[in-house]
Amino acid sequence: MSIVWRLRVGNLPKYMEPKGLKKILVKMDIEEAKVKKAPKWNYGFLTFKSKATLEDAQKKLDGFKVRDNTLSIENCNTTEDAHRFRFDNRAAQVREKIPIDARAAAEKLAEQVTPYYKMPYDRQLSKKTTDMAKILSDFRNKMKKMPNKQETRLKVETAKMWLAWSLDNSLSLPFKTLDTIPSPNTEGYRTKCEFTIGFDLDGNRTVGFLLGLYKDGVTAVLEPQECVHVGDAAKKVATAMQNYVRSSDLEPYDRTTKQGYWRSLLVRTQRCGEIMIIVQFHPQDLTEERITEEKARIKAFWEAMRTASEGAVDTTTLLVQMYNGIANGFQEHIPMELMFGPGYVHEDMLGCRFRISPTAFFQVNTPGAEMLYSMCRDWCNIDPTKSTTLLDLCCGTGTIGITMANSVGKVIGVEMVEQSVADARENAKNNGLNNAEYICSKVEEVLHVLNQFDSLTDSVVAVLDPPRYASSFLLLHFYVDCSD
Template identity: 45%
Template structure:
């Protein structure tokens, strides 16, 4: 029966013809030929990260269309058909300059099968990249560990500083254009005159001034948070992760070649690395959640003051061993380290999250827990947890420009609303020019510092509130004076929408100076401030009048964008 059914199936559907010997030999030869066929590629180095369209356009003009480059790479690949073409391409690349960068080429050849196997293993077993972005094979990545760390911590380090400034200014301008487009795209607008400024001819919605560069390009960071882990050789090390932990990277490299880290902080990391290597306590393992040494934070101010915070996991330690370690740390930092430590702080943290945390108490082991910094002739006390700008010379330029824009009228009684005031830097530096300063900050320790700083500088016309700004709306809306100016210097993601609505509802606030460290995330705040009136947004809207980028973070993508918003008057058309 089975043979009958089989014969019927074969007669209806046809039997697949078996390969004869000659056919098999032909297929085998084709497979061998394919495996032996070579690919010819030129690896081009010293390219700018991102800028993929410009790179492709450049090489297409040179006659090369097969170009491979991921946005985050500072290198790329040109594929050609033969060794002869590859040698010519190599000569072209080595004699080419792209955006003031001397390019360098390397001839790479491998079989088609090797290339395919490498790609497949990278795409299947390697780290998942963003959509449509090729993975980087370790064989193709010729960067040294120090270069990998630099790309992680200071991604613009290969760019000349003037080029960095152009990019940062362009990013700020992009967000101003996004604000303009979002205002243009609003629906159901009652009064078109309130957004007429967004439809004015010209690409920019307001005047954009030349960016202010950082006075110091290298070693400017006054605060660093170092991971305590193991380097590529498995040795205990104090430094930075070589990549993102969420991508599975746990290796730590010393910060000795990091451009933005101060020499003092590098020295602290190095000597504490020696201490940890000699310790009988293991470093913390982020994967297994075991071990002891976790984090080292440094604050190294221009005054010479040094704050050091050591974080330890103590779940496996007896109380006696923990107390002994505190004594050992005190002895090391005061007697052996060679560092003049102003105050030493200790934190025990057994939780899973990494980094210094506000979920665990801090214990002062030496000093009084504070250090000091000078800004624009004022002296500021800083605690371990309070926010303070990490680039003091550039911060002085930022605050000076902010004071200039506030343009306090000496003939008027003026109130300055210092929203998200931190340790009080902006309000205190401007306090002698105004009648009254009101500061609001959600971090209680920062407000303690702000009050101490006001007293330290003999400033008496200030009032501080330790609250979220949105929880002190009555203070914002209730403040009355001849002139009221609001300065907003919020966290990276901006402030709650209710804060912006409160500013709009406070009719006596005619100007807002908004300092943003991430204009893309703060864009919703800008839109809320400028959108025409509605049932939800009752106060008259503001419009941007001028903007400027101030660089506090050379060699990184970050930059402060300061925007002045002026309230529109009723029936004002632009």
């Protein structure tokens, strides 16, 4: 009887994301652990492939502290049959609650991946504005309660001082909320898609999106051809890969049985015309020789597709990720092998060119990003008569700082993903900038370094997009430190 080797890790920071926990495991040299943690849980589950790896992780984690929280470790092994029964039983319970749905499969998929697709665009914008106002209002109401939760009178008074805006009942919100700004394009805009390789409702091998949530027992995959947010180039790549998989003697990976080989397909189709394809493959029990043969086949296939008479795809770069873990989706910490091309693609934006590596963050709607960054530049209200330092926090590939570099004296970018920092440095160099530098670190760990720029220049402007977990806390401290 197969055993599922699991640990329950307790006393985690409540809002820690699974990625945050994974990064801690990597730093502690704990590999091949499947992480499960919901946003509001102060605990999580780690699943291992063997008893030895579980025991090794248990030793390393016992007594370990995360943000002053001492972790509690509990062994909760179970059998594979019992674990699968729990999954199947939960899926059955979900299905019982769902009324019979006579809609076409494509319509169900559209609602899964683009929930507002039937709503006129002006109503979508209005709804998003209303929803965001409610979120901010709920946040304000939660802030009202914070002073009374403090441990000492001094902390209570300090909290009241900082949160005075939330305690003023005459104010709905302490700032003006603007209407949601429409995107320049609403169809085919997405430049990055992660497709699942699996089976459709009829059991055919398919490359596309899951029809529902895997946690609810949904494993059917549908083609993306009718998805309005996916561009034509990405659809062509998905179709080509589907044809390859259907002709292959290797089956797609089955998320339930954990058998099969073809797992996922990640596609970047940039506006400038460059295309990146990453194929994720489970080696199972194949020999190294057989794996090498399959890599050669997939490489030859995509090279031939460049000049195909029908459905040609001019791929810029192709990579393969061999992954035998339990977690689904592409894994940033697992190496990718370059099959051909430079290993990255480019995008042109606001007169600048950016290099994008496989794991780097880059906005998926290029025209929308151009509008966002233009407004960001206007809102920063840079005074050309003063020497200004722009802090591009969680900068990714450096897009915001680089597009604003000619308006400021200096750009300091901070990013914790090493490959993104390498991209940012290369992007600054390729765009002819000599006033930008980048630090590979978490923002909160280099605040003492950033503070020096408040005294070295006339003004400091900090930009954070997209916002990260704990960013409000770290920026509050940065503001206080600079004020001092």
